[in-house]
Amino acid sequence: MSNDPIQDAESQDVELSDAQPETGGFARRSAMAAAAGGVAAAAAALFAGTRSGARPTVTAAGDTPAAPAARPAPVAVPAPALQAAPTEADLMIANLAAGLEILAVNTYGAALSAAGSGALGAVPPAVAEFVTVAQQQHQAALDAWNGVLTAAGKPAVSAPPSELEASVNAQFGQVTNAGGAAQLALMLEQVAADTYLGALSKLSSPAAINLAGSIYPIDRQHISVLLFALGMYPVPEVFGTTKMAYSGSGGMTAAMVPPTR
Amino acid sequence: MPIDDQAMRSLVEESEDLQVDALRDARQMNEELRDVGAARAGRPVDVDEAEAYALGRRKLLKAGGLGMGVLASSGLLATGWGQRVAAIVQAPAQAGVPVDIQIFQTASSLENLAVATYGAALQLPFIQENAVVKTFAETTMRQHAEHGAAFNAQTVSLGGARQDGTNPKYTPIVEAAKPTLTDAVAVAKLAATLEEVAADTYLANLSLLSDGNKRLLMGSVLGVETQHLATLRAVIALIEGGAPQLVAIPTDLAALPAAAGSVSFPAPFEEPQMASPPEEGAL
Numbered sequence: 172m173s174n175d176p177i178q179d180a181e182s183q184d185v186e187l188s189d190a191q192p193e194t195g196g197f198a199r200r201s202a203m204a205a206a207a208g209g210v211a212a213a214a215a216a217l218f219a220g221t222r223s224g225a226r227p228t229v230t231a232a233g234d235t236p237a238a239p240a241a242r243p244a245p246v247a248v249p250a251p252a253l254q255a256a257p258t259e260a261d262l263m264i265a266n267l268a269a270g271l272e273i274l275a276v277n278t279y280g281a282a283l284s285a286a287g288s289g290a291l292g293a294v295p296p297a298v299a300e301f302v303t304v305a306q307q308q309h310q311a312a313l314d315a316w317n318g319v320l321t322a323a324g325k326p327a328v329s330a331p332p333s334e335l336e337a338s339v340n341a342q343f344g345q346v347t348n349a350g351g352a353a354q355l356a357l358m359l360e361q362v363a364a365d366t367y368l369g370a371l372s373k374l375s376s377p378a379a380i381n382l383a384g385s386i387y388p389i390d391r392q393h394i395s396v397l398l399f400a401l402g403m404y405p406v407p408e409v410f411g412t413t414k415m416a417y418s419g420s421g422g423m424t425a426a427m428v429p430p431t432r
Numbered sequence: 433m434p435i436d437d438q439a440m441r442s443l444v445e446e447s448e449d450l451q452v453d454a455l456r457d458a459r460q461m462n463e464e465l466r467d468v469g470a471a472r473a474g475r476p477v478d479v480d481e482a483e484a485y486a487l488g489r490r491k492l493l494k495a496g497g498l499g500m501g502v503l504a505s506s507g508l509l510a511t512g513w514g515q516r517v518a519a520i521v522q523a524p525a526q527a528g529v530p531v532d533i534q535i536f537q538t539a540s541s542l543e544n545l546a547v548a549t550y551g552a553a554l555q556l557p558f559i560q561e562n563a564v565v566k567t568f569a570e571t572t573m574r575q576h577a578e579h580g581a582a583f584n585a586q587t588v589s590l591g592g593a594r595q596d597g598t599n600p601k602y603t604p605i606v607e608a609a610k611p612t613l614t615d616a617v618a619v620a621k622l623a624a625t626l627e628e629v630a631a632d633t634y635l636a637n638l639s640l641l642s643d644g645n646k647r648l649l650m651g652s653v654l655g656v657e658t659q660h661l662a663t664l665r666a667v668i669a670l671i672e673g674g675a676p677q678l679v680a681i682p683t684d685l686a687a688l689p690a691a692a693g694s695v696s697f698p699a700p701f702e703e704p705q706m707a708s709p710p711e712e713g714a715l
Contacts, residue, residue: 295685297690302693304693312701315701380639384651388654388655396662396697399666404571405659406571409578410656411651411652
């Protein structure tokens, strides 16, 4: 095993592909079904694709997603297929994703603190609103991934990737206004979105794919709003790319600068 | 509506540069996938694949009944458009056609409909008069055309037939809606619905596709559709909020209302509530 979770996941994918149907399928057993209570249950429900149409509710930064208050009446279908438990490779990617989410939560938190102290000058209300809600959404994503990890018997992630954190902190130290904060946020969102897109091709269990797939579009939407806020066209790419995906081994596939100039 | 034509031209040129880069990546991806497709061509229907698809579809139904919640909460269910969408029910998967091919054919049908719809919108005088909205419609139409081409290339690579038609379920709905398109908001709402259907369909497809490279293509388009949706949500909110002058680039950031910072992404997770089933646009 290397220090690169994505690379390790790829190698495990190869091993798994020999033992599993090509579809990745819906296995008949589930470790997720055993998860119960609090964040783990809500996250496990998300991960297992049994969200029942109810979105997790996040009321403030740091809050955990609430379990659905009411579930719809059962649908008359045959016995529900249990989701495949996440593979070890999936869990490595979950670990990576949780780390990136922590970095986003912390960076938006630092931006809110700086704005509150006046260090960023006048902050437009739309920017303050963006930072507040984006932080909540990244917290919800973090809780989901950590719920997946703990449900699988793994420890929750509590710290961002150290080398990436150091780079972001260094750049944040140079931010003096809302525009600079938005530029840094754009870079972070681009890294997260590109990483999720790359992960979609590496994940094995349908539930893991569904969770990554449900978070990735939100990060792309954050990007559009930031581009517009910075005076740029909000949808500049025809296809999403993985150019700025974080590999988990201390680097990204491209320089850590926004590709949108 | 204020617009800096030079700045807009520069932005569109930048966008086109990025499109060239993205298309190069997509072509490379398709070349890699062609080998996979050749290996799968002519393969008999995989029972496990069909079962996995059927289970996935039942989960979609269980997860929210294909957008009824969204339609109801937005008030659209009471409209003719909403009722027509609500009337769409899923049909069984077509026997004998690999699910991957059905998925890409249906995706192409949605892209073709989006191209046709934006094309029709561009004929409307109030769209032509608004430079920002017109530029968005033109650029988005081109992007959907590229998406459709990529999906069709993938279909052919897998041994399937190109889908050059528009989605059979939503085409009559769009046609019925056309007489009601009397202002930019009405057009934006119709476009937003189509973008959401496409995005939710591609999201639902992710775990139904048979390998990672196909998910990468589907995901790369999913992300862009959700960005179209985010932009349309902002445009609708600004116009309905009485601030159409703020639909402008360069952006008057200080003048934007607080809600403009979050109206584009109302939930922390996207859910496939309006997903079309894989066979909907299959040939």
